[in-house]
Structure formats: C-alpha cells, structure tokens
Amino acid sequence: MGPLDTYLPYLLNRAGARIATAFGEEVRPLGATLQMWRVLAALRERDGRRMGDLSRTTSIEVSTLTRLVDTMEAKSLVARRRAADDARAVMLHVTPAGRRLTQRIVPIAERYERVALAGFSDAEAERLKVALRRLYANMDGLLGD
Amino acid sequence: MGPLDTYLPYLLNRAGARIATAFGEEVRPLGATLQMWRVLAALRERDGRRMGDLSRTTSIEVSTLTRLVDTMEAKSLVARRRAADDARAVMLHVTPAGRRLTQRIVPIAERYERVALAGFSDAEAERLKVALRRLYANMDGLLGD
DNA sequence: CACATTTATTTGCAAATACAAATAACATGG
DNA sequence: CCATGTTATTTGTATTTGCAAATAAATGTG
Numbered sequence: 001m002g003p004l005d006t007y008l009p010y011l012l013n014r015a016g017a018r019i020a021t022a023f024g025e026e027v028r029p030l031g032a033t034l035q036m037w038r039v040l041a042a043l044r045e046r047d048g049r050r051m052g053d054l055s056r057t058t059s060i061e062v063s064t065l066t067r068l069v070d071t072m073e074a075k076s077l078v079a080r081r082r083a084a085d086d087a088r089a090v091m092l093h094v095t096p097a098g099r100r101l102t103q104r105i106v107p108i109a110e111r112y113e114r115v116a117l118a119g120f121s122d123a124e125a126e127r128l129k130v131a132l133r134r135l136y137a138n139m140d141g142l143l144g145d
Numbered sequence: 146m147g148p149l150d151t152y153l154p155y156l157l158n159r160a161g162a163r164i165a166t167a168f169g170e171e172v173r174p175l176g177a178t179l180q181m182w183r184v185l186a187a188l189r190e191r192d193g194r195r196m197g198d199l200s201r202t203t204s205i206e207v208s209t210l211t212r213l214v215d216t217m218e219a220k221s222l223v224a225r226r227r228a229a230d231d232a233r234a235v236m237l238h239v240t241p242a243g244r245r246l247t248q249r250i251v252p253i254a255e256r257y258e259r260v261a262l263a264g265f266s267d268a269e270a271e272r273l274k275v276a277l278r279r280l281y282a283n284m285d286g287l288l289g290d
Numbered sequence: 291c292a293c294a295t296t297t298a299t300t301t302g303c304a305a306a307t308a309c310a311a312a313t314a315a316c317a318t319g320g
Numbered sequence: 321c322c323a324t325g326t327t328a329t330t331t332g333t334a335t336t337t338g339c340a341a342a343t344a345a346a347t348g349t350g
Contacts, residue, residue, distance in 0.1 A: 003190045004202060007254060008261055008270075009168060010183065011277040012161040014204045018284045019154045035336095038149065045148045051299060057149060059159045064337055066300055088298045088345045109152060116153055118283045124276065125153075131265070131273045132156040138263050139163045180306090196329060209307055211330055233315045233328045 008135075019116055026108050031075065032101060035060055035068055037109070040102045043078065043094045050089050077101060153280075164261055171253050176220065177246060180205055180213055182254070185247045188223065188239045195234050222246060 004010050024034045032040075038058040043049060045057075051069070055062040069092060072078045077098035083089035094102070117125045149155050169179045177185075183203040188194060196214070200207040214237060217223045222243035228234035239247070262270045 004183065004186045005278065006274070007186070008258055008274065008277075009161070009164045009179075009254075010186075011274055011281070012157065013165060015277045015281040015284075016154070016157040016161040017204055018281055020158060022284055023154060034154075038155065041149050041152070041155075052297090059155075059162055061338055062299070063301080063339080067336085070300095083298095086298080086346070090299065109154075113153055116280050116283055119279065120276070128273065128276045128280075129151070129153065129156055131269065131276075132153075132160045133150070134264065135261050135273075136156070136160045136163055138261055139160075139167055178306095197327085206308060207329070208309080208331080212306085228328095231316070231328080235329065 012135075019112065023108070023112055026112070027105055030101060030104055032105060035064075036072055036077070037105050039065075039068065039072065039092075040077070040094065040098060040105065041109075043092065043098070044102050048081075048091045048093050050083065050091060052089075054092060072098075157280075164257065168253070168257055171257070172250055175246060175249055177250060180209075181217055181222070182250050184210075184213065184217065184223070184237075185239065185243060185250065186254075188237065188243070189247055193226075193236045193238050195228065195236060197234075199237060217243075 005014075020034055023037075027033065027037060035058075038060065039054060042054055042057050049057075051062060051065055054060070055065050058065070060068065069078060069080065073080060075097075076095055079093050079095055081091045081093060083091050117128075120128070150159075165179055168182075172178065172182060180203070183205065184199060187199055187202050194202075196207060196210060199205070200210050203210070205213065214223060214225065218225060220242075221240055224238050224240055226236045226238060228236050262273075265273070
C-alpha cells in the first residue's frame with residue numbers, strides 16, 4: 001500500500017486536526033474552546049439536555065464532558081439542573097451569557113465553513129458531508145464490542 | 146445555522162475520532178498505537194527522516210513526537226541517528242522489528258480502509274480523498290500567523 | 291417489599307498532548 | 321572569526337483525555 005496520504009483515516013485526521021486547531025485559536029480570545037462550542041451548539045439546537053445525550057451528540061466522552069461542563073458552569077455559560085423525572089440525570093441549560101457567547105461564535109463557525117470549503121460547489125460540499133456521515137455510520141458496529 | 150451535524154468540522158472530527166478509536170483498539174494487541182503506526186507508515190514511505198519532517202507528515206506535534214519516538218525506541222521499533230550533514234538534526238530509521246510490526250499492521254489498515262468506505266464506489270472514495278486533501282490545503286494560510 | 295441489576299453521572303488516576311523555555315548547532319554579517 | 325540570529329530537537333510543566341471504579345438512583349424479580 002501507498003504513501004500515508006492515500007490512507008483515509010490519515011487524511012481525515014489531518015484535515016480535522018488542522019481545522020480544529022485553527023478554529024480553537026479563533027475562539028480562544030472569546031474565552032471559549034472548540035469543545036465548549038460543541039456543547040453550546042448542541043444546546044442551541046435543543047436546550048436542557050442530559051449529559052449522556054450531549055456526550056453522544058457532541059462525540060465528547062462523558063467523563064471529559066463532566067469536567068468540561070464544570071468549567072463552563074464556573075464561567076456561567078451553562079447550568080446543571082436535576083431532571084424532574086429522573087433524579088440520576090442532569091439537565092444542562094444555557095445561561096444568557098452562554099447564549100451571548102454562542103451568538104459571537106456562530107459567525108466564526110460560518111466563516112470556517114466557507115474557508116474550509118473554498119472552491120467547492122454547493123453540490124460537492126453536500127456530497128462531502130453525506131460521505132462523512134456515511135463513513136461514520138459504517139464504523140458503527142466496530143466499536144466497543 | 147443548523148444542527149451540529151451540518152457543520153463540516155464536526156462531521157470531520159466525529160468520523161475521524163471513531164475510526165481512530167476503532168483502529169487503535171485493533172493495533173493495541175500488537176503493542177502499537179495509532180500514532181506509532183503513523184510514524185511507521187511514514188518511515189515505510191521513506192526511511193531515515195528528520196523529526197521535523199516526520200512531525201509535518203504525520204501531523205503529530207514535535208514535542209509529542211519526541212516522546213513517542215522515545216517509547217518506540219525503547220521497544221526497538223526505530224533508532225535515532227545523528228544526521229551526517231547537520232549535527233542538530235536526528236534521522237529516524239526503522240529497525241527489523243519495526244518493519245515486522247509494520248507488515249502486521251498493513252493488512253489491518255487495508256481492512257479499515259475497506260470497512261470505512263463500504264458502499265462507496267471507487268470513484269466516490271477517490272473523490273472523498275481528493276476533497277479531504279483540498280480541504281486541508283484550504284486551511285493552509287490560517288494557521289499560526 | 292428487599293435484593294440484585296441496570297442506568298446516569300462523577301471522580302481517581304495514569305497516559306497523551308501541547309505550549310513555552312532550554313539546549314545545541316548551524317548560518318551570516320560585520 | 322566573533323556576535324547575533326535562526327533552525328532542530330528536547331525537556332518542563334500544565335491541561336486534556338479516557339478508562340475504570342465509585343456513587344447514586346431507577347428498574348425488575350422473586
């Protein structure tokens with residue numbers, strides 16, 4: 001088999017790492033990190049979500065998420081509340097400050113989307129996204145056992 | 146802007162993380178990690194490479210790479226040699242044991258390529274790779290400043 | 291209803307990572 | 321050929337991460 005840059009996992013990781021690093025640098029001045037943005041974006045989609053739910057949709061490991069949420073709570077970006085129906089579960093909610101931060105990050109995220117996909121037609125961009133979702137789904141069975 | 150899974154960086158990271166985790170589990174029984182495989186694959190392409198060169202081609206940060214190479218050296222998978230022309234530089238070489246390990250990982254990498262791309266035509270797979278290289282290149286200017 | 295099992299989150303701890311400072315050698319301009 | 325700046329790698333150190341164990345609450349079973 002050929003050189004490293006013919007391997008899909010490598011290409012994926014390389015592109016992902018570069019975008020992640022650049023995006024991270026961009027939001028750091030706002031006191032945020034990429035992971036925080038993921039949490040905020042998930043809560044923007046639907047507020048009041050469980051840790052496990054958030055872990056799945058953000059692809060952040062639960063124990064990592066717990067600690068991330070600790071620091072986000074310390075920054076008053078989110079608030080933990082006990083779920084009404086299940087006393088084990090925690091519901092996470094954005095605060096006004098969290099919403100303000102989200103609003104400031106959204107344009108950055110949109111810009112990154114444009115920069116990353118510069119030179120792609122809308123159809124190409126969409127095909128790429130479809131491919132990435134398919135690829136993710138393909139790996140479904142192979143984890144954890 | 147829409148839900149998290151319409152964002153390209155997210156899709157990229159999510160797919161990449163899942164493949165990386167699964168692949169990592171697969172090579173662990175061989176005493177290897179994903180990052181070690183990256184180094185071995187880079188050396189397979191061309192043996193005797195500098196740390197900085199390896200760092201760039203594997204997308205592993207230099208200081209991380211130093212320590213990774215420490216443990217790989219301890220496992221006798223690679224050997225550091227001083228460069229003939231430049232006494233600052235280190236040339237990294239695979240050892241026979243490193244080559245043997247590489248040979249055992251190659252089929253796993255090939256299998257992962259197939260699993261990840263299940264249901265993709267050859268043309269689709271190639272388009273995806275081209276897109277990922279393009280995307281990486283698009284982010285070129287934006288780093289570090 | 292008590293007991294074992296499962297589910298949701300957190301915490302302990304060790305390994306991986308990254309930034310910055312340190313070290314060492316090369317390159318260049320006077 | 322010395323002084324200054326640049327390049328290659330390593331080390332110091334703090335943060336991030338993830339697995340496994342701990343905690344706590346729900347659910348099921350006899």
